[in-house]
Amino acid sequence: MDSPDLSECFIRIIPTATSLFSMSRLSLSRNNVRSFSQEDGLAQATPIYNSSILEDMFLEENSEYVQKTFHEWKVLKEALILLKVWARNRNSLYSHDSLNGYLISMILSHLVVGSGESLIHKSMNVMQIFRVTLKFIATLNLKGRPLFLHPQGHCNIAKEDLNQLVKSFDTVLLDASCSFNLLFRMTKTAFVELQDEVSWTLKCIDKCRGGGFEEIFMTKVDFAAKFDSCLRINLKANPKICSGDFCMDNECWRIYEKNVQSLLQRGLSDRAKLVRVVWRSTPLDWNIEDGLSYFGNEPIIVGILISSQENSFRVVDIGPNPENKEEAMKFRKFWGEKAELRRFKDGAIAESTVWECEPWERHLIIKRICDYLISKHLLLSKEDIVHVVDQLDFCLQVNGKDPVAFSSVLLEAFELLSKRLRLLEDIPLKISSVQPLDPAFRHTSVFPPQPHPLAYETKYGKKLPKSATTCIPTLEVMIQLEGSGNWPLDSVAIEKTKSAFLLKIGESLEERWSALCVAAEDEVNILMSGYSFCLRIMHEKGLNMLQTQGVVDKNETFSIDKKLFMWSQHSSMINGLHGCYPTYGPVVRLAKRWVAAHLFSSFLEEEAVELIVAYLFLKPFPFHAPCSRVTGFLRFLRFLSCYDWTFSPLIIDINGDLTLKDENEINENFISRGKYYEENKNIAPSMFLAAPYDKTSKAWTRLSPNRSELKRICSYARSSADLLTNLILRGADGPYTWECLFRTPLNNYDAVVVLHHDKLSTPQHLLFPAVVDFGKLVICGKASNLFLPYTTLDGVQSLEEARNKLMVGFDPTRCFLEDLKREFPTTFKIWYDSLGGDVLGLTCDKKDSRKRGRDGADESSIELTDALKKVGEVGKGLVKSVHLVKVPKLQQ
Known part of the structure; x- marks a missing residue:
């Protein structure tokens, strides 16, 4: 057989004669x-x-x-x-x-x-x-x-x-x-x-x-994907085992399995639905010629199924009443220094254990409990205990802290904005509803914005810091006005009327509450409570404009109101899901981070990632819904790589709104879309995501990813899933560490563009600075002095003066990307990281070489080099270097 884990046959010698031993x-x-x-x-x-x-x-x-x-x-x-x-x-x-x-x-x-x-x-x-x-x-x-x-x-x-x-x-x-x-x-x-x-x-x-x-x-239910928390315990050098007696009724490693299981089950109590302990006595690749010296070298593997978010991540465990001296003594003996006597709000006094931590660290409580119990009762050092819980947290943190800690502050700021908008009386039509659209409001933003010191009202009395970020991200907010029959019928006139309303709203907020209004050609931003809110108006008449029946054409465009409607419906759905599954947000954030880290941001929308992860929670079979971020992320990678995207639509029904008739309609839309693109010989999008608000998959996968793009995404997901499984069960092996999950190979592109990381809008979000030591260096550019990601506020006398240095919604990478798409609409396919990456990958469309002759490859190389030089010119001041990695093969 090809697999080293399988043997061709087993030979077992078994004494089956009943007369050999006395019954x-x-x-x-x-x-x-x-x-x-x-x-x-x-x-x-x-x-x-x-x-x-x-x-x-x-x-x-x-x-x-x-x-x-x-x-x-x-x-x-x-x-x-x-x-x-x-x-x-x-x-x-x-x-x-x-x-x-x-x-x-x-x-x-x-x-x-x-x-x-x-x-x-x-x-x-x-x-x-x-x-x-x-x-x-x-x-x-x-x-x-x-x-x-x-x-x-x-x-x-x-x-x-x-x-x-x-x-x-x-x-x-x-x-x-x-x-x-x-x-x-x-x-x-x-x-x-x-x-x-x-x-x-x-x-x-x-x-x-x-x-x-x-x-x-057909689905593999292994330790890594099944259990919410996996723990490896190395007992090789443990004195209790080394000095243990092998001549017992049961095998010694089975006895220690039972001891570890009972220890953790008692310590976790109702936090864990199941604690499963397995200790392989021999390595997976053990050869009989190696002898018995390898027995017991493998670590114990512990799988923990979490009972519920509320129980599992509580901070306090309440023990017996101190008047029950026998039980109290047992409790203190078991918990040691962690046991303490506490008085609770209801006046009760009881023995207890407290696992104090920041709100964004509560997913680590079970890890802390297990580590403490194993160290205390099995006398193991921390080096012998590997608990897979927080190994991926590094990619979601900024300066060692998860920015999700500011979510409550953000929601309070939005509530204040919503209240103030509804109180406005000096606008022609009253505001009837205010709805947040940005992923930060639904806990799925990888880096939810932190309060910016220059985004407060002018009455803000705190002392300005020494420095602040130059760019402030905007948060999309949709508002609706009360009904009126005086709206124009022309789509352009409707948008102009909306702009007039938004300007009036901004002026009113400035006059009444000293908020700062920043107006641009197509948007109005309100700076208050430390955040920048980008206001959008949705009007019902705009929903019916530019509507088409059947399949969406490649060149079809949505009206702005239609886009806002889909965003609002999507946000409402996801908000409801987060309330049921608190782990959903962290899993989505990891998934988005992975998508961006491998430069797929151009081809997989954030909302598409949210829907795919939502499906894993709604339809988790054959698993239970994941209660840990690592397990949920692993299932996302496996699902992305294994789902039959070619022949099956993915139907996400969060609230149970879809009927059998709706599902049949979705399947018909899926089939008709495939026929349409086949008949018109267009490059079809290969991912069909259907939701109650979008039965034709127009919202997030209308144009991409196409077949080749999806094939690359699935290939990367498969490789990452295999690596993550191995890291969970066996740990890091040589260069293959947890960081490798978010390091993308740059030699898989025709060309690579490296940006000056100190010219990015959010350099603090950069995971790994790009290192390109291969290929041909085409151009090397100097950094511009016109933009710095941080601005110094020393010597600034007032908030108004400091705000002159602030850039609302500006992202130099995004601007560079838009310029490249305009300059090279068909030459390059651009792969980039929307979360602060400092590198872009370029791939070229393969052209027919039958008319090129023998020197076609050389001509293609010259043309590509010239185009790459122009890429450097387009990004002058931002582009650090451009590298030609390989000349694309020409079609024969």
């Missing part, structure tokens, strides 16, 4: 490991060891039983294959302490002829058997109720032996000989996980399209 010696209450004894020297029972011997002894008999059950029953065999595929795709289920193919066949046998009341019969088809089996496992209550392969009454086992089985094991399924428990290795935690997975699979069948076949049988 009485292998009863559950007997000891067969002589050194396994209590402190007083009394031998302890070894039920697990004894069961392992019995398993080998009766393997042949049980195999014959299974073969007899499945003999000439094709449908049952196919159902068994489906169950095995389902379990194998869930690698935390298909493990040493949970399921395997042999046990699945035994469970099916139990449902056919055992005490399972013959739930499976020959009139059933494959999927019915699959579903009945899952439903049986989901509703199974094994507490004190063992299962039998034979119908009850046919199994001769003493009541005392049965009680001993129930006492010794968490789950019991007696084999065909009624001699031992087939599930003796299955732990309680593994069974809880199995039931949860089964229940979720049944929901997937009911709620997913096509019965959830792809989600159930």
Whole structure:
């Protein structure tokens, strides 16, 4: 086989003869490991060891039983294959302490002829058997109720032996000989996980399209993508393990699995829905020739499923009342120095633990709890504990702090603006509604703006800082006016009337509340409370202008009101989603950061990214909705790379507004769009995102990404997903670190343009300064002195004087990009980072070379070099260097 993780065959030597050992010696209450004894020297029972011997002894008999059950029953065999595929795709289920193919066949046998009341019969088809089996496992209550392969009454086992089985094991399924428990290795935690997975699979069948076949049988549910939090613990040098006794009833690493699981489950309590601990005794690539020295070198892998955002990220844990001295003493012993006595608002006094942190750091609370408990009780150093929670936070922070901390200040500023706008009385029509449109208001902006010291009202009395950023970003806000029949009918006249209204609104805000109004040709910005709000008016008459039926033509344009309407509908939807899923915002921010870091900003709109991530929360199957940013980001990358964009529209229905008729209409629109572009031989957009407000995918993917662009995006997503999975499960390996997820290879472009990073509007957002040490240097440019990202306020006497240096909504990179598109409308395809990157990638359209002759490649190189020199001239003062990486291949 090609894969190094798979072997061609296994050879197992198993003593199956029942006469080799005495059955009485292998009863559950007997000891067969002589050194396994209590402190007083009394031998302890070894039920697990004894069961392992019995398993080998009766393997042949049980195999014959299974073969007899499945003999000439094709449908049952196919159902068994489906169950095995389902379990194998869930690698935390298909493990040493949970399921395997042999046990699945035994469970099916139990449902056919055992005490399972013959739930499976020959009139059933494959999927019915699959579903009945899952439903049986989901509703199974094994507490004190063992299962039998034979119908009850046919199994001769003493009541005392049965009680001993129930006492010794968490789950019991007696084999065909009624001699031992087939599930003796299955732990309680593994069974809880199995039931949860089964229940979720049944929901997937009911709620997913096509019965959830792809989600159930084709999607990999591994540790990295399933659990909200993954933790690696290195116990190689731990003294407790090194000095431990290997001669015990169970394998030593299984005992430590149980200890770690119980420790973390107790410490996390209701914060965690499930704590799953798996320790591989041998490495994945272990070779038998390496001997046993590698045993125990692999780290313990812990997966944590978070119960809820409210429970999991609370700051305080309330313990027992101090009057209950016994429980209080246990609490203090367990928590050590973290335990403290506190009085709460209701007057109650209780032992407690407090995990104080900034609001934007609350996702780290579980990490802090786990690290503290493991260090205290397992005596491990921080170097031996790797908790995958905050490794990606670096790309969302500015100067070590997440700017989302200012979200509450921003929302307060918007509420104040909204209130003041509604109070205006000196404008011809009253303002009926005010709606925020910018991603910062819906918690999905990668870098929500911080309050700017020069964007306050003139009455602002605070002392000015020594310096401030020169550029201030604008925040889109849509307003609607009360109805009137006096609006003009011409679209140009409507826009002029809107501009007049906006100017009047700005003047009124200036006069009444000392806000600053900054007017431009096509927008009006209001500076107040530390922010710049760009006001837009939506008028209902404009919604019906420039509307077309059917497919959107390549050259079709939307009216401004139509764009505003789609923005407003989108914002309302996403705001509702954020309230249900607090993790949604951080996942979107990571996804947007990744899109920009790999220079896809020109081809994937921010709103498109928000919709794709929204789908992962609304339709998370076969997973639960992600409760951590790293897990959600991994699922985004996998989904982006694996979804069938060519043949399937992506329908995002956040509020459940779409009916079956609407979905059929969306599918028809998807098919008709493909036919339209095929008939007109146009380059079709390859991503179809449908929402209740946009059933034709006109809003965000009307023109891009096309097939080649989407292919590159999916390829990068696949590579990033593989790297992220490896980082979660195995850690950084050599040069492949967490930062590599946001470092894009620059040698995949025909040319690269490097910008002076100190001439960017937000140089603090730059992740990694571009280093281009390959290709041919075409031009090297000097930095201009006309623009600086920071302005010095020393010596400035007043707010008005300081504001003269302020540039509202200015971004030199965006301006340069627009100039390049005007100068080279068909020559280059431009790839850039909208979040503060200092590099642009250029790719050229391939031209037909059949008329060029033998020197066509040289001529193409000369033409491209000349064009790149002109690129440097267009960006003079901003462009640091232009590099020709490769001459594009000519089509033959």
